[in-house]
Amino acid sequence: MNRTERTYITTLAVIAAGILVVGYWLRPSQPANDEPVRAPSEIELSRLARITQRRSLDDMTQYFATVAGNVQSAVVALPNLERSGLVWEPGVILTARTELRFPVATILATPEGDVGVAGVVVGPHIPIATVRMSDIQGFAVPRRRSAATVETGAWTLAVWRQARTTKFVPAHLLGTAQIRCGERLVEELLANVAWTRDMAGGGLFDLDGSLLAAILPCGDRFAAIGTGSVETMLRDGRSVEGRVLGRYGVRFGFLDEAEQEHFGKGPAVIVREVWAGTLADEAGLRPGDILLAINAEPIGTLDQLQPLGNTVDLERLDVAVTRAETMVALVLPTQRTIRDETYGHETLSGIVWERPAVGYRINAVVADGPADMAGIRSGDRLVRIDGQELSDFTQVLDVLSPERENAVFLEVDRTGRRWGVLLP
Numbered sequence: 001m002n003r004t005e006r007t008y009i010t011t012l013a014v015i016a017a018g019i020l021v022v023g024y025w026l027r028p029s030q031p032a033n034d035e036p037v038r039a040p041s042e043i044e045l046s047r048l049a050r051i052t053q054r055r056s057l058d059d060m061t062q063y064f065a066t067v068a069g070n071v072q073s074a075v076v077a078l079p080n081l082e083r084s085g086l087v088w089e090p091g092v093i094l095t096a097r098t099e100l101r102f103p104v105a106t107i108l109a110t111p112e113g114d115v116g117v118a119g120v121v122v123g124p125h126i127p128i129a130t131v132r133m134s135d136i137q138g139f140a141v142p143r144r145r146s147a148a149t150v151e152t153g154a155w156t157l158a159v160w161r162q163a164r165t166t167k168f169v170p171a172h173l174l175g176t177a178q179i180r181c182g183e184r185l186v187e188e189l190l191a192n193v194a195w196t197r198d199m200a201g202g203g204l205f206d207l208d209g210s211l212l213a214a215i216l217p218c219g220d221r222f223a224a225i226g227t228g229s230v231e232t233m234l235r236d237g238r239s240v241e242g243r244v245l246g247r248y249g250v251r252f253g254f255l256d257e258a259e260q261e262h263f264g265k266g267p268a269v270i271v272r273e274v275w276a277g278t279l280a281d282e283a284g285l286r287p288g289d290i291l292l293a294i295n296a297e298p299i300g301t302l303d304q305l306q307p308l309g310n311t312v313d314l315e316r317l318d319v320a321v322t323r324a325e326t327m328v329a330l331v332l333p334t335q336r337t338i339r340d341e342t343y344g345h346e347t348l349s350g351i352v353w354e355r356p357a358v359g360y361r362i363n364a365v366v367a368d369g370p371a372d373m374a375g376i377r378s379g380d381r382l383v384r385i386d387g388q389e390l391s392d393f394t395q396v397l398d399v400l401s402p403e404r405e406n407a408v409f410l411e412v413d414r415t416g417r418r419w420g421v422l423l424p
Contacts, residue, residue, distance in 0.1 A: 068159050068168035071209045074142040075202060077109035077161035078131070084160040084201035085131060086214055087139045093131040094230070096200035096216045097122070100416045101277050102129045104336055109164050111138035122237035123245035124275045124417070126182045127216045128230065130237075142203070144227040145210035147176050147189050156212060158193060158224070160202025169193055171204070173212075176226070181218035184236070186229035189213045195222035244308045248332065249278020250285055251419075254302055259422055262407050264325075265290060269299050271321070273419035283332040287411045287420030288387050289321035324387040359383040359413060360396060374421045376412060383418060384411040 076085045076093060081103070085095040093108065102121045107114050108131065117133045150156070152175050159168045171191035179188045189204060195215050204213040204224045213224035236242050245251050253272040255265060263270075271289040274280045291299045295318050299305065308317075317332040359381040365372045384390065385399050386409050399408060400423075407424045 064157055064168060064170050067157050067205070067207055067209065068166055071142060071157075071159055071203075071205050071211075072166045073138060073140040074211065075159050075161055075166065076139060077164050078106050078201070079109055079114070079164065080107045083197075084162075084199070084203075086201065086203045086211065087141050088130070088234075089141055091133055093117075093133060094201075094214060094234075095129055095131060096214075096222075097124070097127050097129045098197065098200055098217050100124050100275060106131060108133060109161075121246040122234065123242045124249060124278070125245060125251075126184065126233040126236060127218060128214070128233055128237075130234070142205070142209065142211040145206060145212055146228060147173070147187065147212055147226050150206060150212065154206070156189075156191065156204050156206055158191075158195075158199060158202060158204050158215065160199045160215065162198055167198075167202075179218060179223065181216065181223065181225060181229075182233070184229075184233060186218075186233070187226035188218075189224040189226055191224065195224060197222065240306050240308075244305065245275075247334070248280045248308070249275035250280035252291065252302060252305055255290075258407065258424070259409075262409060262422055263290060265322075267300065269302060269305070271420070273417055276413075276416040276418065279333050279336060281418075283319070283330050284328075285319070285321070285330060285332070286323065286384070286387070287418055288384075288409050289323050289328070292320040292322060292327065294319055357381065359390065360393060362412075370423055374410075374423055376410075376421065377414070379414070381413040382410060383413050385409070387411075 074087045076087065078085050078093075078095060081095070083096055083098070085093040085108075088094040101124075102119050105116055105118050108117050115133075117131050120130045120132050122129050150173055152173060154173050156171050156173050157168055158171055159166065161167065171193040174190040174192060177188050177190055178185050180186075181188075189212060191204070199215045200217065200222060202215045203211050204215065205211055211227055213226050214230050215222055216225050216230075217223075218225070237246055241251065250271060251273045252269050255263065255268050255270050259270065260266060260268075269291040271280075271285055271287050271291065273287055274285050293299055294305075294308070297304070314334050317334060319330045319332050321328050321330065362371075362376060362378060362380045362382060364378050365376055382390070382396065385396070390396055407422050409420055409422050411418060411420050
């Protein structure tokens with residue numbers, strides 16, 4: 001080993017000794033009592049977990065608020081109706097029908113202020129109505145998505161407007177079900193949220209802002225109805241039958257063979273149903289009326305009723321019908337007025353009275369019997385038999401006696417819908 005190598009080794013030894021000395025003096029000091037470091041208690045760990053979870057929940061709430069903010073341009077407020085509406089397509093707002101009659105006009109709350117828009121009535125047989133508006137800035141038509149493409153358990157967000165403020169609630173999608181809404185089977189989206197009247201007209205969105213369902217009344221509750229079912233109901237309302245039912249509140253049909261025999265008529269058009277409080281009801285049309293002519297033009301087929309859907313230039317229609325073998329002339333207005341918006345009669349005290357119940361309430365219907373097969377249900381009210389008013393219940397029992405030999409035409413009321421059925 002030469003001198004250079006010895007010098008190199010000595011230098012390394014001195015450096016190593018210096019590192020050891022410095023490390024000794026810089027080592028962490030031990031607790032004075034030499035006790036080990038105390039582990040956190042269960043309470044402290046629980047508190048730390050709660051703080052972490054709270055921060056996570058706060059972040060999630062902020063996230064949902066951001067999603068709601070992104071879709072709020074598709075959800076509008078209808079202040080005088082006290083409900084929301086959805087921008088369904090350019091110039092069209094879809095909202096919930098929570099009453100039989102829809103107003104002539106309504107107020108729409110826009111980003112620039114309130115504007116009045118015309119109500120376009122979709123028939124009372126479905127739980128939706130549409131409102132026409134001009135091209136107003138600040139609203140956007142949302143993408144629509146089928147619930148079939150969303151996984152069960154996925155997060156969704158219900159968004160609606162209340163007191164002009166955007167409200168939202170997150171919901172887990174639990175699946176879908178077929179339910180009856182109005183006269184149609186529709187797809188309901190099931191979620192862990194109870195839909196309320198305040199949410200009516202709002203929408204259920206996925207987290208990408210696509211519209212999955214509209215929140216609508218179905219029977220005595222509210223439900224999230226899939227966009228596909230809503231579109232089908234809208235097509236119903238835009239058909240000739242739907243436009244006539246929506247404007248006048250009347251549905252026509254063609255006499256079948258049994259009805260032709262009962263009424264002693266050949267092929268003819270009959271009034272199938274009339275909705276309470278509508279133009280047809282106020283004009284005096286009844287289920288069971290046989291249509292003869294409109295504005296002196298004979299009516300013999302349903303195709304001849306198509307002009308009824310396009311009568312904006314006329315103030316009235318002169319309608320002739322046969323009722324109990326007597327010809328009756330009626331005047332059918334083509335437009336409603338603002339004062340026609342409420343049921344009943346408003347007193348000076350500001351009270352609007354409900355119309356009194358008519359007819360006899362049906363408490364039960366025998367399963368698979370003639371009435372059940374004809375569609376009569378418990379809770380319906382029997383109004384007339386063969387066009388005749390019912391003077392007392394004894395008359396009802398006599399006419400509907402099991403020993404009767406002839407069919408009878410019943411007029412039945414079900415929550416404002418009066419319809420006729422031939423009971424064999």
